[in-house]
Amino acid sequence: MVAIDFGLIHEAAQVLLSGGLVVFPTETVYGLGALAGDASAVARLYRVKGRPATNPLIVHVASIDAARKLAGEGWNPWAEALAQRFWPGPLTLVLPRSFGLADAVTAGGPTMAVRVPDHPVALALLQACGKPVVAPSANTSGRLSPTLAAHVEEDLGDSVDLILDGGPCRAGVESTVIDLTVNPPRVLRPGPIAPALLEAVLGGLATGPGNETIARSPGLETRHYAPLTPMMSFDDYREAVQHVAISRAKGHSVLLIVFEDRQADIVLSAIPSMAESALYAALHRADAGRPDLIVVVLPPDQPDWWAVRDRLKRASRGMDLLQA
Numbered sequence: 352m353v354a355i356d357f358g359l360i361h362e363a364a365q366v367l368l369s370g371g372l373v374v375f376p377t378e379t380v381y382g383l384g385a386l387a388g389d390a391s392a393v394a395r396l397y398r399v400k401g402r403p404a405t406n407p408l409i410v411h412v413a414s415i416d417a418a419r420k421l422a423g424e425g426w427n428p429w430a431e432a433l434a435q436r437f438w439p440g441p442l443t444l445v446l447p448r449s450f451g452l453a454d455a456v457t458a459g460g461p462t463m464a465v466r467v468p469d470h471p472v473a474l475a476l477l478q479a480c481g482k483p484v485v486a487p488s489a490n491t492s493g494r495l496s497p498t499l500a501a502h503v504e505e506d507l508g509d510s511v512d513l514i515l516d517g518g519p520c521r522a523g524v525e526s527t528v529i530d531l532t533v534n535p536p537r538v539l540r541p542g543p544i545a546p547a548l549l550e551a552v553l554g555g556l557a558t559g560p561g562n563e564t565i566a567r568s569p570g571l572e573t574r575h576y577a578p579l580t581p582m583m584s585f586d587d588y589r590e591a592v593q594h595v596a597i598s599r600a601k602g603h604s605v606l607l608i609v610f611e612d613r614q615a616d617i618v619l620s621a622i623p624s625m626a627e628s629a630l631y632a633a634l635h636r637a638d639a640g641r642p643d644l645i646v647v648v649l650p651p652d653q654p655d656w657w658a659v660r661d662r663l664k665r666a667s668r669g670m671d672l673l674q675a
């Protein structure tokens with residue numbers, strides 16, 4: 352249970368309302384908050400993160416009612432059903448864009464992304480602020496997402512106005528993003544809410560990384576969610592171990608990460624939600640040791656594992672060059 356310091360929340364809301372940047376905990380990862388309607392605050396947020404202008408932001412609000420009001424005519428029965436079932440929670444809805452958002456928030460596009468986070472500090476802040484707040488992960492663009500205030504301190508500590516520490520983030524990976532402007536709705540980014548849960552509410556769903564139908568979300572083409580250390584991912588354990596052995600024989604320091612009870616430097620849980628929750632902290636720790644290479648054996652290609660596989664594959668993108 353997080354003890355909420357309402358004096359500090361009030362101060363943080365004032366910082367947001369006067370155009371500042373506030374880092375706050377959510378159940379997914381730490382967010383870098385700015386008022387969604389304040390073009391200059393949003394511009395500063397993009398600068399601080401070094402985020403490409405083509406990558407839109409998720410708008411956070413305190414309640415389903417606030418989301419309905421924000422979306423206006425764009426709110427639809429799918430949104431209502433999903434919100435009732437999963438909010439507050441790690442599900443982001445893409446809806447037609449509404450008024451009152453800085454252009455940069457939607458990357459100039461006709462849609463917006465919105466969610467109600469499930470964290471007492473985030474909710475208290477959104478409530479105190481009373482306005483929609485954008486909150487991408489509080490890290491330099493492309494790097495590992497922060498699941499501890501210390502991760503943020505190290506990466507962005509000097510360039511933000513306030514950091515609210517709420518301890519470790521429970522879910523640990525970014526929200527599931529679902530596009531409700533297409534029929535059937537489509538998962539744009541896998542996350543803590545698994546496709547089967549969405550399907551149970553919606554009936555039909557287009558989904559799946561590795562599936563040709565998955566939409567390309569802007570800004571996710573390059574290496575992302577990545578440690579500073581080069582990283583390679585393998586589906587096959589033996590292949591990974593072989594690569595580690597070869598690299599070590601060449602004198603490189605290599606860290607091996609696996610998802611089950613095997614011989615490795617870091618062993619993550621074989622339960623998807625637990626592995627998600629520990630993922631970024633493990634990668635931050637691995638990175639801190641400054642090895643030459645991180646090798647990871649991917650968990651199985653099954654829907655419950657898509658969020659973890661997606662992040663690890665993006666983090667190791669382009670690294671096949673190292674195999675030479």
Ligand code: AMP
Nearest residue numbers: 407408409445462463464487488525568
């Ligand atoms: P984050 O980096 O966690 O803040 O997540 C932002 C991600 O949400 C983007 O990279 C997109 O994948 C997705 N997103 C945000 N807004 C939109 C939108 N209007 N349309 C499609 N995807 C969006």
Ligand code: MG
Nearest residue numbers: 487488496525
């Ligand atoms: Mg991010």
